[in-house]
Amino acid sequence: MKITVLTLFPEMFENFLNTSIVGRSLQRGLAEVEFVQIRDFAPGNYKHVDDTPFGGGSGMVMKCQPVLDALNSVKTENSYTLLTSPAGKPYNQQKARELCKKDHLIILCGHYEGMDARINDHVDELVSIGDYVLTGGELASMVIIDSVVRLLKGAIRDTSTDEESHENGLLEYPQYTHPADYNGEKVPEVLLSGNHAKIREWRVMQSLKLTKELRPDLYEKHEFTDEEKKILKKYDL
């Protein structure tokens, strides 16, 4: 998979792309990330990429011409283009699963007051990583790249992502590691039992319980499997 990031600040990505799972995956060639400096497409000596908003108001707006020329320099019929924006569709694990199947992902990073609204018609989707405003789209792009790259085959063991939070619409069950007793705080007995069926049942039960408590919004729209329905009944959740 190839990922192209259109940005004014490619230097922000340096450590991120060399670290941990993303770093290893890129080194192994599972994905390739390239950058296009939007300013390279701005004309004149001053290379202005932004201008004042029509109708007045504070801040500057990124202009169509440099952004769209930069986009058109890399876009092909296999590309899927995302524009990062607080007004975009909320990003989630399901979207990451969809995006990890794309051949070529292009991510556009806005800055200042954002982009000229006409640019929206030249992308496949506007994506928001949450209901808050960032200074630029670079952190949002890193969130998208991280969540997509770790899903690529070979990035991590398949089973590591299968049971993670949000994969099946629920939060993950609590995890524990050694020691089994930390200053009197004990790991649940069932996890030490070696009984895989019981451990699975406990984990599903915990996952349902946690989601109900912490994310009632997810719990309400979850479609329960037969196994989950049985466990709900058994534990009276």
Ligand code: SAM
């Ligand atoms: N004036 C814009 C508004 O009120 O919607 C905010 C612009 S923001 C300061 C600059 C850029 O940061 C945006 O163009 C976008 O690329 C990025 N950005 C900010 N918040 C974001 C979010 N929650 N999700 C994705 N991108 C975001």
